[in-house]
Amino acid sequence: MGTGFDATRAQVARVYDYLLGGFESFGADRRQAARLLEICPSLSIVALENRYFLARAVTWAARQGITQFVDLGAGMPVYKARTGVLEDVHVTAQTVSPWARVAYVDNDPMVLTRSRAFRARTRGVAVTAADLTDPDAVLADPRLRSVIELAQPACFIFGLTLGFVPAELAGDVVAGYARRAAPGSLVVISCGRCDDERLWDQLREACAVTPAYNHTPTDIKGFLADLELMPPGLVAAQNWRAGRTEVPSALPESFYVLVGIARK
Numbered sequence: 451m452g453t454g455f456d457a458t459r460a461q462v463a464r465v466y467d468y469l470l471g472g473f474e475s476f477g478a479d480r481r482q483a484a485r486l487l488e489i490c491p492s493l494s495i496v497a498l499e500n501r502y503f504l505a506r507a508v509t510w511a512a513r514q515g516i517t518q519f520v521d522l523g524a525g526m527p528v529y530k531a532r533t534g535v536l537e538d539v540h541v542t543a544q545t546v547s548p549w550a551r552v553a554y555v556d557n558d559p560m561v562l563t564r565s566r567a568f569r570a571r572t573r574g575v576a577v578t579a580a581d582l583t584d585p586d587a588v589l590a591d592p593r594l595r596s597v598i599e600l601a602q603p604a605c606f607i608f609g610l611t612l613g614f615v616p617a618e619l620a621g622d623v624v625a626g627y628a629r630r631a632a633p634g635s636l637v638v639i640s641c642g643r644c645d646d647e648r649l650w651d652q653l654r655e656a657c658a659v660t661p662a663y664n665h666t667p668t669d670i671k672g673f674l675a676d677l678e679l680m681p682p683g684l685v686a687a688q689n690w691r692a693g694r695t696e697v698p699s700a701l702p703e704s705f706y707v708l709v710g711i712a713r714k
Contacts, residue, residue, distance in 0.1 A: 585626030
């Protein structure tokens with residue numbers, strides 16, 4: 451196709467976009483999504499709960515005075531949102547702080563092409579082609595540095611991306627960004643979690659896009675080591691509300707999203 455797109459193989463960003471009701475998918479992506487939904491029909495709801503959490507997290511961070519956001523593994527832009535598909539990070543952040551700046555980081559060719567077309571046109575927004583597992587390369591990129599000043603607090607967002615990174619590497623990756631971040635910076639994490647091992651085995655075997663990892667709550671808390679986990683701590687996405695200390699103890703499904711925000 452001349453752009454690096456491969457329409458014959460499912461890709462994570464396009465499958466996720468389809469689960470959210472978006473438009474950026476090919477037949478292979480839709481078939482992959484259908485297979486996963488056959489095994490776990492609630493996956494689309496789980497995907498939406500993740501997006502709702504990210505919107506609340508970005509809004510809260512902006513209200514704390516954070517004006518810089520780095521979306522690591524940004525996925526497809528929302529430019530033809532259907533009902534229930536939320537806005538991009540820069541739209542949410544700039545609604546609270548019009549001067550907010552956002553760097554979108556991804557290495558998927560189609561994500562980059564779409565992001566340059568529909569995100570990078572906005573003031574204070576940059577699109578960086580990089581692998582999020584290399585913090586030094588990401589944070590040295592001139593495009594990112596054109597909108598992100600590392601001497602000032604920033605919010606680093608890992609929206610479902612660490613579920614495709616082995617636990618030991620994921621911890622090193624988060625630590626790499628936190629080490630370079632200014633005091634007062636925030637790290638936002640959301641990770642898919644399955645408490646039913648049989649269901650997880652079925653999903654993992656059916657997932658043809660990339661290896662996936664079922665990180666435990668202990669793993670995820672470990673990713674935030676040496677950072678201050680903000681209330682309500684590590685909870686299911688639908689239960690996260692900034693500052694709330696009492697949350698429902700029961701989880702609605704065997705597969706859900708664990709989320710948390712930590713501060714340096």
